[in-house]
Amino acid sequence: MSQITTMNPATGETLNTYDLMSEAETIGKIEAAHEAFLDWRTKSHEERAPYLRKIADVLRANADRFAELMTREMGKLLRDGKTEVEICARIFEYTADNGPSELADEERTHSGGKKRGIVTYSPIGVIYSVQPWNFPIYQPVRVLAANLMAGNSVILKHASICTGSGLLLRDLCLDAGLPEGLFDVVLIDHDLSDKIIEHDLVRAVTMTGSDGAGSHIGELASKNLKKTVLELGSNDAYLVLEDADIETAVKTCVQGRLYNNGETCVSAKRFVVTDAVYDEFVPAFVEAMKNVTMGDPTKDETQLGPLSSREQFDTIVEQVNKSLEAGAKLLCGGDPIDGEGCYYPATVLAECKPGMPAYDDELFGPVASVIRAKDDDDAMRIANDSRYGLGGGIFTKDEEKAIRLARDHFDTGMIRINSFGAADPNMPFGGVKDSGYGREHGGFGMKEFVNAKAIFLPS
Known part of the structure; x- marks a missing residue:
């Protein structure tokens, strides 16, 4: 497969065709994401928050456009698409409001309480996000908002049937002023996706999808000693x-x-x-x-x-x-x-x-x-x-x-x-058993891909 073709499931009509990226182009995006991270990590949580609020504003301003695209690409009810955009705007705002306190340095003690210590939640780098089609904007956003606040950058591999939605989300983030490279989209097949997981500059992987796909991604990431968060569906x-x-x-x-x-x-x-x-x-x-x-x-x-x-x-x-x-x-x-x-x-x-x-x-x-x-x-x-x-x-x-x-x-x-x-x-999202592990939302997602760093002071 060298191309992705999107279809309208309500009518069967072809919507768009996209060329898959080469390995060199894909690696270039990972390297750009790493470079963007090196600058972004130097900003304080309070400095990052306005970027998230601006993204929320831009999403709301484009709610009708985004909802119509989601309906065309995967059949979502138009009114549900508008609701999804609003939820995503709220996620960015929640993260901007609560991130600075959730991720603030913590004063602790060590040596039997006689000496001071500090715990910091430091960003780790490029996060690889593999997301499904059922919520074309919400699924990527719940990863993106948390990790931007934490100081990481994000590379998204979206489900092929909602390729347009993934690209539009990236474009709107750029329109909102998010620095280039902090969030980008790769159009690739599964073999190249595996190579991304193995790449040295990719520090962690998060994925939503089937338990079979999650098992594969979790095994490959674990083999390369990379943390994962997996949300793998259920029969509730x-x-x-x-x-x-x-x-x-x-x-x-x-x-x-x-x-x-x-x-x-x-x-x-x-x-x-x-x-x-x-x-x-x-x-x-x-x-x-x-x-x-x-x-x-x-x-x-x-x-x-x-x-x-x-x-x-x-x-x-x-x-x-x-x-x-x-x-x-x-x-x-x-x-x-x-x-x-x-x-x-x-x-x-x-x-x-x-x-x-x-x-x-x-x-x-x-x-x-x-x-x-x-x-x-x-x-x-x-x-x-x-x-x-x-x-x-x-x-x-x-x-x-x-x-x-x-x-x-x-x-x-x-x-x-x-x-x-x-x-x-404001509530944690995630499961147990074959539904995966890790948590998003409620402040939990902001701490999944950070380095909880212990700093020991002499007195």
Whole structure:
């Protein structure tokens, strides 16, 4: 492959074609990023903050342009694209506001408290960021904002289907006055990507994507003694407990399954419903999913747009078919539309059991897996019966019980109680088990790729 061609998944039309970069051109960008870092690291956190605030302003000024591009490249609902731009602006502002205190030098003592010490959080250099297509601006931004504040530079390899979005983000950062080289984009294949990970000037790697890709990148980075942060998706369980408010649960679970056309790593995917409320929840949930309006992602009335690509469409078709062949029961949907667009309807599968893709794997599309549990304890067991551990949810009228289950028993990085949401700048984001490791947001991301340096003073 010598070129990248982007397509509109709603219409099948070709959008643009980009030439892949040569190895020499790619290495040149890494070297430029290192040179930019050498100057950027000398600035204080307070001096870096205005650059981030200016980027936020420029993003907001270009929100319509960016949202329209994301819709064309990967089928995101236009209104969701505008929301994504605003979230990114808030991330830059949060980082500018909180970075100087999060990364400030810390006064400590040593030698039994008799002598002074200082801990500094020093930048380390070029960070390689490998990001997916489902949030074309948010995914790169959550890495970029934190590392610019920390004093690092960032090289982005974006998913090929949203190449235009990655390039536009870079251009807008330059328009905002960010020094050249601090953030750049490489258009390369996987083989050259591996060489970037091995390059001496690249000091760390962060990646969001599948657990298989994360395993490969993590192994290669580890072999080269480089730290990684990996966010690798999930099949998040949302528990409908015996005392759940069913109306709230149904409304929230539909939202949680269909947000971003069902293509969100931390979204509701497995719905673990207790016997006591199963016959009340499931019919209402199916009816709500049947009534979802699928269509043109640019229209206000549309609730569900196309999947991001023909490849993603084919994957969902295969996963649903394999689950049905293994004994899952189709309650609605499951009948993809023929045509140029990659439209897959809101679908509910019941009687999902271990061994089925609908139980074991991540279904990255508008397909809900319903699993019956005997009681609340059994629901919690089923939720944790997964190789993944990114997010999850609990529906119950007893908030104290929900907090106890979330804190002491739910084996994931994030838990929503009687609600759904994707991410917040002030709360840590990340998972456990095959969902990866490391944290972003909430101040945690700013300290992932720094040198916590100990300075010992004699008195």
